[in-house]
Amino acid sequence: MNINKIAYSAFIAFVASLATLVSIQALSSSEREAADDDALDPITLDELAEHDGAASCWKAIHGRVYDITDYVPDHPTDEAVILEWCGRESTEGWDNKRPGVPHSPRAEGMLEAYLIGRLVDEEGESVEPEAATQAQEDDAEAGEADSDQARLSPAEDERLHRALLGLPLDGHYRGVFIDRGVIQVNITFDLEDGRFTELAYRHLAYRDDDYLAMEEDDELYPVMRQHRQILERLEGEPLTAIFALYEPERLAEDIDGYSGATLRGNKVHSAFRDALNRGVYSWP
Numbered sequence: 092m093n094i095n096k097i098a099y100s101a102f103i104a105f106v107a108s109l110a111t112l113v114s115i116q117a118l119s120s121s122e123r124e125a126a127d128d129d130a131l132d133p134i135t136l137d138e139l140a141e142h143d144g145a146a147s148c149w150k151a152i153h154g155r156v157y158d159i160t161d162y163v164p165d166h167p168t169d170e171a172v173i174l175e176w177c178g179r180e181s182t183e184g185w186d187n188k189r190p191g192v193p194h195s196p197r198a199e200g201m202l203e204a205y206l207i208g209r210l211v212d213e214e215g216e217s218v219e220p221e222a223a224t225q226a227q228e229d230d231a232e233a234g235e236a237d238s239d240q241a242r243l244s245p246a247e248d249e250r251l252h253r254a255l256l257g258l259p260l261d262g263h264y265r266g267v268f269i270d271r272g273v274i275q276v277n278i279t280f281d282l283e284d285g286r287f288t289e290l291a292y293r294h295l296a297y298r299d300d301d302y303l304a305m306e307e308d309d310e311l312y313p314v315m316r317q318h319r320q321i322l323e324r325l326e327g328e329p330l331t332a333i334f335a336l337y338e339p340e341r342l343a344e345d346i347d348g349y350s351g352a353t354l355r356g357n358k359v360h361s362a363f364r365d366a367l368n369r370g371v372y373s374w375p
Contacts, residue, residue, distance in 0.1 A: 143178025266366025
């Protein structure tokens with residue numbers, strides 16, 4: 092009986108010692124992880140938010156920041172699923188691969204290869220996932236509030252005024268002149284405060300002559316020069332200046348005996364009018 096008691100007591104002591112060793116080991120491991128985190132580069136929420144797409148995707152998970160840009164194309168789900176978490180505190184998504192189901196230990200091991208830093212606030216203190224998520228939500232709400240304040244009233248919105256009056260809006264335009272199904276003039280330009288900028292030909296041809304492909308020794312190169320003079324003279328001019336194209340000699344000089352009639356300014360004018368009729372191609 093005494094031997095059994097001694098054996099039992101020895102077993103209890105062994106178990107207690109083992110538990111103590113495990114606790115010490117776990118504590119040491121936690122301390123090592125904390126020390127390792129302190130050695131990581133600090134990354135703020137603002138810095139994290141700059142990497143919010145496929146070109147550069149950073150995620151914060153449990154206080155650590157990972158650059159998973161190279162892994163995005165290899166992610167097994169649709170790319171949009173992983174891109175949704177770029178530039179954000181992503182612990183919620185990591186811990187809930189499916190509702191209540193976290194990523195696997197294998198995935199955790201893969202993730203460590205992309206570790207680049209630790210998430211901190213503006214004072215350099217570590218940020219808990221819940222605090223980081225709340226800060227992001229607060230920033231989003233503030234951004235929406237600023238956007239609401241930035242909206243102009245009907246009395247101040249010049250774009251609204253021009254639209255209601257039937258005037259061309261500022262923006263990027265494209266227009267064409269087509270004769271018998273063949274594009275002869277394709278022009279592009281911007282309007283800024285109702286004035287021309289960034290004028291250029293996308294296509295300029297007549298019959299079999301492609302003016303934009305001509306070189307200086309080509310016979311019709313002077314005509315191409317005249318067409319370019321048109322755009323140079325219109326740069327910075329108000330929209331109404333296009334009516335001078337009915338008298339192209341006002342905008343272009345005769346070169347080597349070529350006349351204004353050869354210039355065919357009315358076709359260029361029609362391309363301008365087509366662009367305006369189509370409306371803004373893209374906003375600046």
